[in-house]
Structures are given as C-alpha cells and as structure tokens.
Amino acid sequence: xxxxxxxxxxxxxxxxxxxxxxxxxxxxxxxVANLKKEGLLNKxxxxxxxxxxxxxxxxxxxxxxxxxxxxxxKEEKNNLREKLKNKYQVREVELTNQIDPSLQGGFKLIVDxxxxxxxxxxxxxxxxKALQ
Amino acid sequence: MNNKDxxxxxxxxxxxxxxxxxxxxxxxxxxxxxDGIAKISGLSDLMSSEMVVFPDxxxxxxxxxxxxxxxxxxxxxxxxxxxxxxxxATGKILSIPVxxxxxxxxxxxxxxxxxxQGEIEAEKFYxxxxxxxxxxxxxxxxxxxxxxxxxxxxxxPIGRGQRELIIGDRQTGKTAVAIDTIxxxxxxxxxxxxxxxxxxxxKIARTVSELEKRGAMEHTIIVTAGAAESAAYSYIAxxxxxxxxxxxxxxxxxxxxxxxxxxxHAWAYRQISLILRRPPGRxxxxxxxxxxxxxxxxxxxxxxxxAGGGSITGLPIIETQAGDVSAYIPTNVISITDGQxxxxxxxxxxxxxxxxxxxxxxxxxxxxxxxxxxKKVAGTLRLDLAQFRxxxxxxxxxxxxxxxxxxxxERGKRTVEILKQRQFEPMSVENQVxxxxxxxxxxxxxxxxxxxxxxxxxxxxxxxxSHREILEEIKEKGDLTEELEKKLQKAIEExxx
Numbered sequence: 001x002x003x004x005x006x007x008x009x010x011x012x013x014x015x016x017x018x019x020x021x022x023x024x025x026x027x028x029x030x031x032v033a034n035l036k037k038e039g040l041l042n043k044x045x046x047x048x049x050x051x052x053x054x055x056x057x058x059x060x061x062x063x064x065x066x067x068x069x070x071x072x073x074k075e076e077k078n079n080l081r082e083k084l085k086n087k088y089q090v091r092e093v094e095l096t097n098q099i100d101p102s103l104q105g106g107f108k109l110i111v112d113x114x115x116x117x118x119x120x121x122x123x124x125x126x127x128x129k130a131l132q
Numbered sequence: 133m134n135n136k137d138x139x140x141x142x143x144x145x146x147x148x149x150x151x152x153x154x155x156x157x158x159x160x161x162x163x164x165x166x167d168g169i170a171k172i173s174g175l176s177d178l179m180s181s182e183m184v185v186f187p188d189x190x191x192x193x194x195x196x197x198x199x200x201x202x203x204x205x206x207x208x209x210x211x212x213x214x215x216x217x218x219x220x221a222t223g224k225i226l227s228i229p230v231x232x233x234x235x236x237x238x239x240x241x242x243x244x245x246x247x248x249q250g251e252i253e254a255e256k257f258y259x260x261x262x263x264x265x266x267x268x269x270x271x272x273x274x275x276x277x278x279x280x281x282x283x284x285x286x287x288x289p290i291g292r293g294q295r296e297l298i299i300g301d302r303q304t305g306k307t308a309v310a311i312d313t314i315x316x317x318x319x320x321x322x323x324x325x326x327x328x329x330x331x332x333x334x335k336i337a338r339t340v341s342e343l344e345k346r347g348a349m350e351h352t353i354i355v356t357a358g359a360a361e362s363a364a365y366s367y368i369a370x371x372x373x374x375x376x377x378x379x380x381x382x383x384x385x386x387x388x389x390x391x392x393x394x395x396x397h398a399w400a401y402r403q404i405s406l407i408l409r410r411p412p413g414r415x416x417x418x419x420x421x422x423x424x425x426x427x428x429x430x431x432x433x434x435x436x437x438x439a440g441g442g443s444i445t446g447l448p449i450i451e452t453q454a455g456d457v458s459a460y461i462p463t464n465v466i467s468i469t470d471g472q473x474x475x476x477x478x479x480x481x482x483x484x485x486x487x488x489x490x491x492x493x494x495x496x497x498x499x500x501x502x503x504x505x506x507k508k509v510a511g512t513l514r515l516d517l518a519q520f521r522x523x524x525x526x527x528x529x530x531x532x533x534x535x536x537x538x539x540x541x542e543r544g545k546r547t548v549e550i551l552k553q554r555q556f557e558p559m560s561v562e563n564q565v566x567x568x569x570x571x572x573x574x575x576x577x578x579x580x581x582x583x584x585x586x587x588x589x590x591x592x593x594x595x596x597x598s599h600r601e602i603l604e605e606i607k608e609k610g611d612l613t614e615e616l617e618k619k620l621q622k623a624i625e626e627x628x629x
Binding site: 111112113114115116117127130 | 146147156157158159160174175176218
C-alpha cells in the first residue's frame with residue numbers, strides 16, 4: 001500500500017513526541033534514511049508541510065498572517081495575540097507580519113482559509129459597491 | 133442651502149448604515165490560471181457548480197472538486213486574474229436572472245443584456261442546471277407546433293413539448309428552418325428563445341436584424357455566446373437558455389427553444405474538459421458528453437394540467453461533416469431526440485429548398501399532434517414521394533414506361549415542386565392544407581411542372597381573397613369535413629377555369 005505524505009508526517013510526529021534533542025536527531029536520521037530507501041525524498045516538501053500542520057494542531061498553535069499597511073508595533077502585536085488566543089481557544093498564536101501599502105490602513109488577518117478584512121481598502125470597496 | 137445640508141446629512145446617514153462586516157470570510161487562493169480555467173486551493177466547503185468571485189468581480193463556476201483544490205471555469209476574461217489572488221465563495225449555485233422583460237432582447241448566457249438598450253431588472257433567479265420534469269408531471273404531446281414550412285408540417289410534424297433535431301452539413305439551411313419556425317410563431321402565443329452557441333458575431337447580427345425586420349423579436353429572446361467569448365460561455369449558453377424557457381413554462385406558457393448549434397457546444401465542453409484534465413474518450417470528447425446533452429434536452433417537456441401546463445419544445449441543431457451522421461455527437465443527439473429533420477447539400481444544390489431528405493427525416497411523436505385536416509391530405513404524400521424516388525431513375529426512359537408508372541413520376545415531380553418554399557415565407561396551416569389537397573387529389577397533374585410554383589402563388593392569392601371562409605373553417609374546426617371538401621373542390625375547379 002502507498003503511504004501518503006500525511007501518514008509519514010503523523011509518524012514523524014508520534015516518534016518525536018516528548019523526546020530529547022539527541023534522540024530527535026537520531027530519529028530524524030533514521031527517518032530520512034528510510035525515505036531515501038523508499039525513494040520518497042522528492043515528497044519531502046509535502047511531508048514538511050503536513051508535519052507543520054500536525055504539530056500546530058496537536059500543540060494548539062495557531063499560525064496567523066497579518067497583512068497591514070504599516071509595520072505593527074510590539075504592543076499591537078501582543079494585543080492581537082491575546083485577542084486571537086481567546087477567540088480561537090489556542091495555546092499560542094504564531095504571528096507573521098506582512099506589509100502591503102495598498103491596504104492604505106487597517107489590517108487583514110488570515111487564519112487558515114478564513115479572512116478578517118479590516119483594511120481601509122476593503123472599506124472603500126464596500127462603500128463604492130453600496131453607493132453604486 | 134437647506135437642501136445641501138439635507139443631502140450631506142442623508143449621505144452621512146447612509147454611509148453609517150453600511151455595515152462593515154468584520155466577520156470571518158472564507159477565501160481561497162488561485163494556484164494557477166490559464167485558458168479560462170483556474171485552479172484554486174482553500175474554500176473547503178465549496179459546492180459543485182457553485183459561483184465564486186475573483187477580485188476583479190469576474191465570476192467562476194466550480195467544475196472539479198478535488199482533495200486539496202478545485203477546478204474553476206472562469207466566466208469571462210481571465211486576463212486580470214493572477215496567481216495568489218483571493219477567491220470568494222458565494223454559496224449559490226450558478227443561476228441567471230429571468231424576467232418577462234427579456235422578450236425582445238439579446239442577452240449573454242449570464243442573463244446580462246448586450247444589445248445596448250439598458251439593463252433588465254430580474255424578477256426571479258433560475259439555476260441554469262435544473263432537473264427535468266418527472267414522469268408524473270408530464271403528458272404526451274398533443275398540440276401541434278406549426279413551423280409554417282409545408283414539408284415539415286405535412287411530413288414531419290412537430291408537437292409542443294417535442295425535441296426535434298435539425299441535422300445537416302454546413303450551408304444546407306439548418307438555421308433557416310429554425311428562423312422560419314420562430315417567425316411563424318407570431319400569433320401562436322409561444323415565447324421563442326434562440327440560443328446562438330459559438331457563432332460568428334456577424335451571423336448573430338444578421339439573424340437579429342432578420343427577426344426584427346419580420347416583427348419576430350416581439351416574442352423572441354436571443355441568448356448569445358459568440359465565437360469571441362470564452363468557451364465557458366458557449367458551454368453554459370444552452371443551459372441558460374433553457375432556464376429562461378423554464379421560467380415561461382412554469383407560468384403555464386409554451387416556449388420554443390432553438391440550440392444553434394450543439395456541435396459547437398460539444399466542442400466548447402471538450403475544450404474545458406481537456407484543460408481540466410478530465411480523461412478524453414471517443415473523438416477526445418469527455419465521458420459525460422452524452423449526459424451533458426441528454427440532461428439538457430430532457431428539460432424540453434409537455435407538462436400536464438395538474439403540474440400547471442406549459443411546454444418547452446426543443447429544436448437542437450447539429451452540423452455534420454460531409455454528411456456523416458454516424459459520427460459521435462450526431463448519433464448521440466439523434467438517439468436523444470424524438471426525431472430529426474435531415475437536410476442534404478445535394479438537394480440544396482439541386483434547388484430543393486428546404487433541402488429536406490424526406491426518407492431519412494422522421495418525427496416520432498408529432499403525428500399525434502397533427503390537425504385532422506392535415507392528416508387527411510398528408511397521408512399519401514410520404515408514400516407518393518417514396519415511390520417517386522424509387523422510380524425516378526426510370527424517368528429518363530420516358531415513353532417506354534407504362535401509364536401507371538408515368539403517372540407516379542409526374543405526381544412525384546409536382547410533389548417535390550410543391551414542397552419547395554422560399555426562406556422567410558412561412559405559410560399558415562390552412563393554406564398548406566388546401567394546396568396539398570389540390571396536389572394529392574390530382575388537380576395539379578395537368579399543370580406543367582415548371583408552372584407549379586407560379587400556380588401555388590396565384591392560387592394562394594385567389595383563395596385568400598375569394599374563399600376566406602374555407603380557410604377560416606379549416607382553422608376553426610381543424611378538420612376537413614365532406615361538405616367543406618366539396619366547397620374546396622369547387623373553389624379549385626373555379627380557379628382552374
């Protein structure tokens with residue numbers, strides 16, 4: 001039977017759970033050797049992506065992309081983090097900040113495939129639509 | 133001044149009234165785009181054939197749903213859509229606005245007007261794909277749909293709710309048959325929908341102006357997906373046209389829909405399917421091309437009174453290549469429809485127009501809907517013609533033939549002449565009946581073949597002017613009683629003198 005990248009990633013996660021750094025090093029070496037044997041090194045990108053997903057899910061980490069017109073201050077970031085933690089009931093929020101001047105102001109949050117758009121550009125678009 | 137303040141206040145109020153929805157929205161991302169197809173990821177709860185919107189307000193329809201991504205058919209221009217663009221789902225199945233006001237207008241397959249005479253307000257939205265009426269709602273075809281073409285109304289009658297295929301090579305007059313039929317529906321209380329699929333814009337423009345010139349646009353809607361538009365338009369055009377027809381059928385009205393033509397529809401669907409990487413089958417058409425056509429043509433139906441009545445009559449057109457009716461798409465559509473009108477280029481060039489091949493054309497259900505008077509006069513017509521075709525080869529032996537054979541050949545020649553008809557000149561069923569009566573009763577046997585067309589013209593004028601009551605009676609009763617027959621005989625004899 002073919003084993004999917006997702007299954008590989010799950011296995012890797014199960015193996016490395018609660019292990020010390022040295023042990024992890026050893027496990028990964030073996031894991032990669034196995035992948036090479038199976039000729040699946042070309043699938044490594046997908047396995048890494050799946051592993052990220054599984055790790056985040058199990059550890060209740062929420063990756064969030066914030067797109068804003070200007071760089072967010074530390075205070076703003078912390079504020080946002082706390083709010084998101086409460087909203088999504090997660091342990092930690094992994095915030096990445098992207099700058100996009102075309103938003104003109106405000107911000108746009110991207111969580112998985114959900115978007116909360118609070119930018120000025122979106123507001124203008126809605127206003128334009130409503131006035132038509 | 134007061135006015136200014138008022139306007140500003142009102143504007144402010146309105147602007148405040150616009151709610152910024154700071155709620156979560158689901159968006160997907162464009163992974164790749166090209167050839168009118170986009171592949172997107174995200175949007176985990178997309179439905180099949182759901183509408184999605186791209187950032188430039190272009191719409192798309194979900195065709196392929198896969199594990200991690202979805203294949204989207206872009207409705208319109210894909211030039212402004214880039215990789216990484218956000219895609220919003222609408223939660224609605226692809227539907228088009230329908231309205232009474234569409235009559236007389238030219239619209240695209242999304243229901244937007246393109247004749248530059250302003251927009252139409254939608255009365256309702258109809259999904260472009262809908263399940264055909266089931267058995268319980270249906271009724272067998274029992275009302276005629278007069279095409280106004282003698283050869284068709286007499287030999288291959290069409291009923292309301294029937295699907296009759298018009299098939300033939302290019303330049304054999306397929307569109308002409310359909311247009312004449314539309315023109316003839318002027319006072320028949322039928323809404324006509326002409327769906328132009330992948331046609332040259334010049335041809336569409338010509339069709340529209342011909343219909344306008346003859347006052348036929350007053351009961352006609354034109355749905356057009358030109359050759360310059362994307363294949364997606366061509367693919368959805370017939371379904372959109374049918375949705376409009378269903379709107380009228382749901383009100384208990386009769387509708388006639390012409391699909392011109394389904395070969396181009398099949399090409400468009402083949403293109404989209406191949407770009408979506410669906411496996412190609414025979415002639416590279418996708419595996420569900422038969423179903424694509426059968427579910428479309430099944431929506432033509434005659435509803436019974438309990439279901440509200442109304443009907444959709446379908447006239448699909450198929451273009452064959454070099455007369456090959458055994459190619460994939462022609463055989464498919466022949467088997468779906470309730471008969472076919474087969475047009476031949478040989479006949480066309482011989483001057484037999486409409487170039488109908490009477491032997492190969494059939495109507496499987498329409499004869500039940502023919503009026504009694506027409507049944508009486510047309511009964512022997514098909515036989516006469518068939519015998520004539522068999523004997524035609526002997527015609528050159530001339531004098532060596534026996535009397536009976538000669539007679540049959542002479543009658544056949546006249547029958548062929550009578551069945552000729554010029555384009556844009558549909559004839560009412562009463563006039564057809566009296567002319568065919570004269571033919572089948574042998575009143576024309578004495579008239580030289582070359583004068584038949586002139587005789588017909590003159591006779592039509594004469595009977596319309598001097599014996600209107602005969603025509604009125606046929607129209608009213610639908611039958612040719614003995615008494616009426618006698619009157620008719622007298623009228624014909626008088627004209628001869």
